[in-house]
Amino acid sequence: LAQVLCFLAQSLYFAGLPSKAPATAMPDGDYTPGEYLENNSGVLVWLLLVVALVLSMFIVDRRWQHRQHHLEKVTGIMNQSHAFSLNMVRHFMPSFKVQKYQ
Numbered sequence: 359l360a361q362v363l364c365f366l367a368q369s370l371y372f373a374g375l376p377s378k379a380p381a382t383a384m385p386d387g388d389y390t391p392g393e394y395l396e397n398n399s400g401v402l403v404w405l406l407l408v409v410a411l412v413l414s415m416f417i418v419d420r421r422w423q424h425r426q427h428h429l430e431k432v433t434g435i436m437n438q439s440h441a442f443s444l445n446m447v448r449h450f451m452p453s454f455k456v457q458k459y460q
Contacts, residue, residue: 389397
């Protein structure tokens with residue numbers, strides 16, 4: 359992870375520096391794949407960062423939704439068990455007053 363972060367930092371640093379014109383570039387702008395990657399490495403790094411950001415937001419959203427669904431289910435079970443216990447106490451001891459906070 360540290361190596362990846364170091365690589366990204368170096369790429370961002372060198373992306374801001376002006377690059378020299380490639381010596382083998384054709385006048386009409388045809389580049390070899392290596393030259394194209396060298397000249398546009400900053401754009402590719404930013405593209406990868408944006409994709410990573412969108413992916414991480416998607417993962418966080420899915421985990422949030424799953425957790426909220428789980429909490430809704432647990433809360434429903436707790437409410438049902440509380441209502442059941444109150445009804446059971448009232449059934450066996452009708453004259454007994456059940457306090458509201460229990």
